[in-house]
Amino acid sequence: MRRFDIVTLESPNRAPLRIEGFEFGNKDSKGPTVAIVGAMNGDHINQLFVASGLVEYLRQKESEGKILGRILIIPAVNAYALNMGEKNWPLDKTDISTMFPGYELGETTQRIAGRLFETLKGYDYGIILEGRRDQGMCLPYVKLIESGYEDMESVKDLGLGFIHYRPHEPTETVMLQYNWQLWETKAFSIVFGKTGTIDHNASSEVHTAIVRFLSKRKILDFALFEGRVSNIIDPHKITIVKASRAGIFISSMRCGAQVQKGKVMGKITDALTGETLEEILSPCEGIMTCQYSHSLIFQNSIAFRIASVELCCELV
Amino acid sequence: MGIIEEVFTIELPVGENFRIQRCRYGSEFIEDKKAKRISIVSGIHGDELEGQYVCFLLGEWLRNNTNKIRGIIDIYPAINSLGIDSITRSVPFYDVDLNRTFPGSKNDFLPAQIASGVVDVMRGSDFAIDIHSSNVFLREIPQVRIAKSQEETLVPLANLLNIDFVWVHDAVTVLESTFAHAMNTIGTKTLVVEMGVGMRLGYAYGHQLLKGILNLMVHEGILEMEPPKEVRFPIQSHVGEVAYLNACCPGLFVPAIEHCQVIEQGTVVGHIVDPLSGISKAEVIAPIGGILFTLRAYPIVYEGSLLGRIFGSNKEEK
Ligand SMILES: [Zn+2]
Numbered sequence: 175m176r177r178f179d180i181v182t183l184e185s186p187n188r189a190p191l192r193i194e195g196f197e198f199g200n201k202d203s204k205g206p207t208v209a210i211v212g213a214m215n216g217d218h219i220n221q222l223f224v225a226s227g228l229v230e231y232l233r234q235k236e237s238e239g240k241i242l243g244r245i246l247i248i249p250a251v252n253a254y255a256l257n258m259g260e261k262n263w264p265l266d267k268t269d270i271s272t273m274f275p276g277y278e279l280g281e282t283t284q285r286i287a288g289r290l291f292e293t294l295k296g297y298d299y300g301i302i303l304e305g306r307r308d309q310g311m312c313l314p315y316v317k318l319i320e321s322g323y324e325d326m327e328s329v330k331d332l333g334l335g336f337i338h339y340r341p342h343e344p345t346e347t348v349m350l351q352y353n354w355q356l357w358e359t360k361a362f363s364i365v366f367g368k369t370g371t372i373d374h375n376a377s378s379e380v381h382t383a384i385v386r387f388l389s390k391r392k393i394l395d396f397a398l399f400e401g402r403v404s405n406i407i408d409p410h411k412i413t414i415v416k417a418s419r420a421g422i423f424i425s426s427m428r429c430g431a432q433v434q435k436g437k438v439m440g441k442i443t444d445a446l447t448g449e450t451l452e453e454i455l456s457p458c459e460g461i462m463t464c465q466y467s468h469s470l471i472f473q474n475s476i477a478f479r480i481a482s483v484e485l486c487c488e489l490v
Numbered sequence: 491m492g493i494i495e496e497v498f499t500i501e502l503p504v505g506e507n508f509r510i511q512r513c514r515y516g517s518e519f520i521e522d523k524k525a526k527r528i529s530i531v532s533g534i535h536g537d538e539l540e541g542q543y544v545c546f547l548l549g550e551w552l553r554n555n556t557n558k559i560r561g562i563i564d565i566y567p568a569i570n571s572l573g574i575d576s577i578t579r580s581v582p583f584y585d586v587d588l589n590r591t592f593p594g595s596k597n598d599f600l601p602a603q604i605a606s607g608v609v610d611v612m613r614g615s616d617f618a619i620d621i622h623s624s625n626v627f628l629r630e631i632p633q634v635r636i637a638k639s640q641e642e643t644l645v646p647l648a649n650l651l652n653i654d655f656v657w658v659h660d661a662v663t664v665l666e667s668t669f670a671h672a673m674n675t676i677g678t679k680t681l682v683v684e685m686g687v688g689m690r691l692g693y694a695y696g697h698q699l700l701k702g703i704l705n706l707m708v709h710e711g712i713l714e715m716e717p718p719k720e721v722r723f724p725i726q727s728h729v730g731e732v733a734y735l736n737a738c739c740p741g742l743f744v745p746a747i748e749h750c751q752v753i754e755q756g757t758v759v760g761h762i763v764d765p766l767s768g769i770s771k772a773e774v775i776a777p778i779g780g781i782l783f784t785l786r787a788y789p790i791v792y793e794g795s796l797l798g799r800i801f802g803s804n805k806e807e808k
Contacts, residue, residue, distance in 0.1 A: 180592070183792065183793060184739065184740045184792075184793065185740055185792065186740040186741050186742065186790050186791065186792070187766075262585075262586055265790065265792060265795075266627060266795070267579070267580075279734075279736065280736070280794060281736070281794045281795065281796060282792040282793060282794035282795055283794075284794065285793060287793045307586075308584070308599045309584075309599070344666050344667070345667060390614065414597055416597070419501060420500075420501035420503045421501075421503055421504075422503070445503050445504040445505065446504065446505050470503035470504065471503060472500065472501070472502060472503060472599075472600045473500045473501035473502075474493055474596070474600075474603055475599060475600065476597070476598070476599065
């Protein structure tokens, strides 16, 4: 394992920011190369956890001589934010994950993104461990943007249950996946977890999926059991179940559960009087893939998302 | 008198409603198809307060001049009301920039619902003026920023606003998610004013923009009176170029000159100093001559932090 600084940036008063990389495999190896990027935001603890777990795992595999290709892991991009409970760059509150491909003559986070991106160019595969941007908690899924350079075959090797496949949104043109694909890296994101904490089930599923990917893509010499057959879905065709009232939200389900039409998935109680304001019923049959994960819920927030083969209904 | 209404409301979890309020003048013109409607908007960013003062000044003026009103004038001083009352730029709890969430959606999280509610309420307005005060980092002279694609429609309108500078820029994709873009798309001519600095008031700027808004309203027939005197004509960005000053190293930025000066190429704009060692680490030099229309107000900088912007005319450059 080679541990090195990819980016260092001096601070006015703090110790310098260091974006560290952990590299496995022989530099002259002819095998495929992959880079894995962990926490880009300060609340993506789950992404940090999975990335650092992979560093530990691969260190062992390397000592057993099992690395065929070359693997770079960057567990934390925004360590400054992680160290102080911030989400974004602590001074100007800009989001490094939306600064790609970066700009060397630009603002601080554009420079950080630009320098990081220089290192990430040229890898065969790129895996972005992505946290959610809202108060949701989801079954781990792959987010694959249709840019013309995406590679569905390799993504299926993860063996995760769902692949969200769709054209990019305007705001995604400044994100890593899109730019990485334009530079001809087979890049994709794995979205999982709940911001600020560690979901151990989801983390272990993602860890296993990445190891399976490394094995199937001949980067790692180690065989695993098969994963799932991935369902490719258009995320706009997932049924949304909203909270009609605000209050205390109590879910009675786990992500990944199969639900029947009419099943009680959770309830909202009045935060002051305790009375039940709403019982949230499933409007259709399918798999509950995502749910609101904070205890206080706002009116009209999305409480649950249900994936089904046929979109059964859409609540407005 | 203006009519105060709650135009958007949504339950918060614990015994409170999020609300957006509006004060409407000239509601008697609602049925009048020829009467025009203007929306004055502030507080999309909760840490920008210049617009609040302009809203006050305009409301005060209108209360004393109701007989001059010939259209509908809607004043929305606090869009991100949670943020304004708590020095929070973004939408609290979600920590999302509301001005990157437009046009929003009723089927998405709270910030997107607020955005969608704002668009619905202002739909049908002929004009909107969205007043920002830069942020806490930068101080700006009163200016209007216009995406290149809107240049033809909006520049003549901006020229009425008694501001100092009209900046036409190439639109970046992320700007497609702004209030102004969303409103311009549905036919409301929307101007974005940037002036002053976050968390503070510059009283003179407020009065300057008030005069401009009155001038625009007279011009568009929303007010019937003599137009205000001595309205200034803004510098137009197409006659020159904008130079950016970014910090080359971290430290404490100490400006050497005042904001809004006309400076020569080579002028020392400030220094980046190191409080620990007592060493001055860098001299910040103007790369071109022109007007220093942006100057950093918040002194802590990293490499890359914006220190200022200079607008210089083309002939000075060569
Ligand atoms: Zn603003």
